[in-house]
Amino acid sequence: MNDILRDIPDQIESDRLILRSPQPGDGPIVYSAVCASLETLRAFPASMPWALEEPSVDISEAFCRQSRIDYLARKGLPMLLFLKGSETFIGACGLHNLSWKHQQAHTGYWVHRNWQGQGLITEAVSTICDFAFTQLKLRRISCLADIHNLDSRRVAERAGFQLEGILRNERIAPDGSLRDTALYALIR
Known part of the structure; x- marks a missing residue:
């Protein structure tokens, strides 16, 4: 099957959240959340290099439009x-580096600083992974987190991911230092 012909809904729901594809015009809300959360987003720059760029509405809008295309x-x-x-x-989550042939993807996520610590990002990750396994028939989802990003690692663990190893x-x-990454995976 040609991948572009796959029927995938633009949004899915969890108990407390609507997860939906970015749309043209979403740039201002993404920009506002990124600006409010820069300190936490920049804490692990090797994992989120996009957060080091000076944010703007145009950059956020371009992200939303490119994300919609993808x-x-x-x-x-x-x-x-x-x-x-x-x-x-409240944030973003998704399936990236999607390989239909190998039935796998990576997940990544971030949450607005005002919504941290409420289990919302874990709920989002669990929802998108369940959707990926049941509806998209993926067999593996991996997650990479900076070894020192304990919050991100806890999200992966609470969502059922298993630590497979540390990538040294x-x-x-950006400062040239080498960073270790924790590799987590969830399999069907």
Whole structure:
């Protein structure tokens, strides 16, 4: 099957969240959340190098539009996270490096600083992984976290991911230091 012909809904739901594909016009809400969360996003620059760039509405809008293109082309399934029953944007989660042939993807996530510690990002990750296994028939989802990013690692663990190993000197931080990465995976 041609990947672009795969029927995938633009949004899925969890108990407390709406996870939906980015749309043109979402740039301002993403920009606002990124600006509010820069300190936490920049804490692990080798994992989130995009956060080092000075944010702007245009950069966020370009991200949303490119993400929408990738979603429609079925190359990746980035999702914006909204509290159910409101327009409140709380972060992002998605399936990246999607390989239909090998039935696998990577997941990544971040949450607005005002919504940290409430289990929302774990709920989002669990929801998208369940969707990936049941609806998309993927067999493996991996997650890479800086070895020192304990919050991100706890999210992966609470979502059922297993630590497969530590990738030594896997990334180079902007200051040139070598960073170790924890490799987690969830399999069907």
